[in-house]
Amino acid sequence: MTVMPAISLAQPLQLIAAVFTPWIALGIALLIGFFASYLTALSWADLTFVLPATAFGNVIVALFARFWLHETISLERWAGIALITLGVSFVAQGPSLTQHPAPAPDEMPSQEPVTTEVQPQ
Amino acid sequence: MMLPTPIAPSAATPGPWISAAMIAAVVLASTTGEVLTAAAMKSIGDLDAIRARSGLKGAIRAVITCPLFFAGVFFLAIAFFSLLLALNHLNLSLVAPAAASLTLVTNAIAGKIFLKENVDRRRWAAAVLVCIGVYLLAH
Numbered sequence: 586m587t588v589m590p591a592i593s594l595a596q597p598l599q600l601i602a603a604v605f606t607p608w609i610a611l612g613i614a615l616l617i618g619f620f621a622s623y624l625t626a627l628s629w630a631d632l633t634f635v636l637p638a639t640a641f642g643n644v645i646v647a648l649f650a651r652f653w654l655h656e657t658i659s660l661e662r663w664a665g666i667a668l669i670t671l672g673v674s675f676v677a678q679g680p681s682l683t684q685h686p687a688p689a690p691d692e693m694p695s696q697e698p699v700t701t702e703v704q705p706q
Numbered sequence: 707m708m709l710p711t712p713i714a715p716s717a718a719t720p721g722p723w724i725s726a727a728m729i730a731a732v733v734l735a736s737t738t739g740e741v742l743t744a745a746a747m748k749s750i751g752d753l754d755a756i757r758a759r760s761g762l763k764g765a766i767r768a769v770i771t772c773p774l775f776f777a778g779v780f781f782l783a784i785a786f787f788s789l790l791l792a793l794n795h796l797n798l799s800l801v802a803p804a805a806a807s808l809t810l811v812t813n814a815i816a817g818k819i820f821l822k823e824n825v826d827r828r829r830w831a832a833a834v835l836v837c838i839g840v841y842l843l844a845h
Contacts, residue, residue, distance in 0.1 A: 591794060600787050624743070624769060628753040632744035633817040633825050636810060637832040643806075643843050665842030672835030675828050683824040 630681040637676045644669050720795055728792040732805045736785035737812040741820050743778030748821070750775075803844035807837040 603609060626635045644666050650656040658666075720728070750756070750768050757765040769775055792801045814833040818825040825833075 594791070600790055603790060624747055625753045627744050627747035628750060631817065631823045632740060632821060633814050633823050633829050633833070635744075636740070636813050637829075637836045640806075640810065640836045640840055643840055647843055661842050661845065665839045665845075668835045668839030668842065670839075672832040672839060675835065676832035679826065679828045683822070 631683055634676055634679070634681045637672055640669055641673045725796055725800070728788065728796065729801060729804050729808070731788040732785055732792055732801070733808045733812055735781050735788055736805070736809050737816050739778050739781030739783075739785055740809075740813055741778075741816045742774055742781060744817070744821055746772050746774035746778055799845065803841045806844060807841040810837045810840065 604613065623635070623639065626639075647658060647662060647666055651658050719725075746769075747753070750772055753765050753768070756768050760767075789801070789805065792805070810833050814825055814830065817823040
């Protein structure tokens with residue numbers, strides 16, 4: 586986006602035109618594939634389960650950059666990879682879906698949540 | 707294809723308040739969109755089960771006939787265009803980590819408040835760890 590001229594809010598149509606730039610268009614096509622999988626995941630799991638889990642994609646990008654593009658990864662970034670992996674492992678251990686047995690909004694147990702494992706088909 | 711004209715980044719870089727507002731717009735729109743989309747998918751039910759019952763077309767129909775889904779997509783689209791706007795004016799190394807990591811935390815809060823999801827200590831820890839991790843990685 587930075588190779589394009591500066592866009593101001595006065596000409597919002599320029600933002601629409603940016604969509605048809607080839608690289609942005611290819612990115613959008615891949616994002617549609619992502620979105621379909623993401624929606625399916627959201628249909629059987631909590632948002633607070635799916636979001637940290639999908640952040641693992643950042644780790645895959647960094648590993649691709651390291652071993653395919655031979656980029657150097659700083660110590661700081663390895664620390665980032667470690668933290669994301671740890672975070673994802675935390676959330677993956679827990680149940681993926683919150684069950685709401687009855688409308689009781691003031692009952693929010695923090696220690697023993699009423700949850701079940703839901704396995705995707 | 708024409709070569710892009712290089713722009714001096716410092717010449718047009720917005721001040722801290724404008725930068726913060728641009729990033730806040732991305733985070734706010736994206737959180738609203740995520741919560742609405744998640745609510746829509748919960749109201750539709752398990753897509754895998756729907757697909758097993760009435761095929762891929764049935765699953766697509768179930769999604770695109772849900773008004774809440776389009777409300778979510780509308781806000782996600784706003785988030786996307788505000789991200790493009792922010793990237794046009796600010797450095798990727800500022801916008802990407804800030805927007806990605808802040809969105810994780812705001813979504814954990816919004817998920818607890820609006821979707822009544824059980825954000826237990828494990829999920830808070832995950833949100834915070836992944837938030838710091840994404841920041842370090844994209845920084």
